[in-house]
Amino acid sequence: MVDVAAVKTLKGFENEVQYARLTYDFANDGGATGALVLADMPGKAMVLKAVVHVETACTSGGAATVIIGTSDDTDAFMDLTSGAVANLVDDFGLEETTAVGAVLDAADQVLLTIGTAALTAGKINVELQYVLVD
Numbered sequence: 001m002v003d004v005a006a007v008k009t010l011k012g013f014e015n016e017v018q019y020a021r022l023t024y025d026f027a028n029d030g031g032a033t034g035a036l037v038l039a040d041m042p043g044k045a046m047v048l049k050a051v052v053h054v055e056t057a058c059t060s061g062g063a064a065t066v067i068i069g070t071s072d073d074t075d076a077f078m079d080l081t082s083g084a085v086a087n088l089v090d091d092f093g094l095e096e097t098t099a100v101g102a103v104l105d106a107a108d109q110v111l112l113t114i115g116t117a118a119l120t121a122g123k124i125n126v127e128l129q130y131v132l133v134d
Helices: none
Strands: 004-007 017-025 036-040 045-060 067-068 109-115 117-132
Touching: 004 017, 017 036, 067 117, 109 117
Parallel strands: 004 036
Antiparallel strands: 017 117, 036 109, 045 117, 067 109
């Protein structure tokens, strides 16, 4: 796995709602297939909400796919069906119900995985609302 240029470590105070914008940007991160680390966890956290926003349309020379999730649940925030390159148009927004209540451990990471074919353009943000619980 490779870190995106804007990789973050999710921080904050325990038991307080925190927000983070995690970003994949083709211009900085390339589009090769494989998993990219968007964020590392400093401790245990519960996800309250995760919304995926395609800021710049994703393109591919093939039938690229994008899934977004965690080390434990690789498509918790965006699954394979939603992440087909044909869906990843400007201002596409998505909230997967499976993300709500997900608990991430200290060793977990938030991952964006490009599959099937490489991306040739695109920028995707994950707007994450979470609470550190230990």
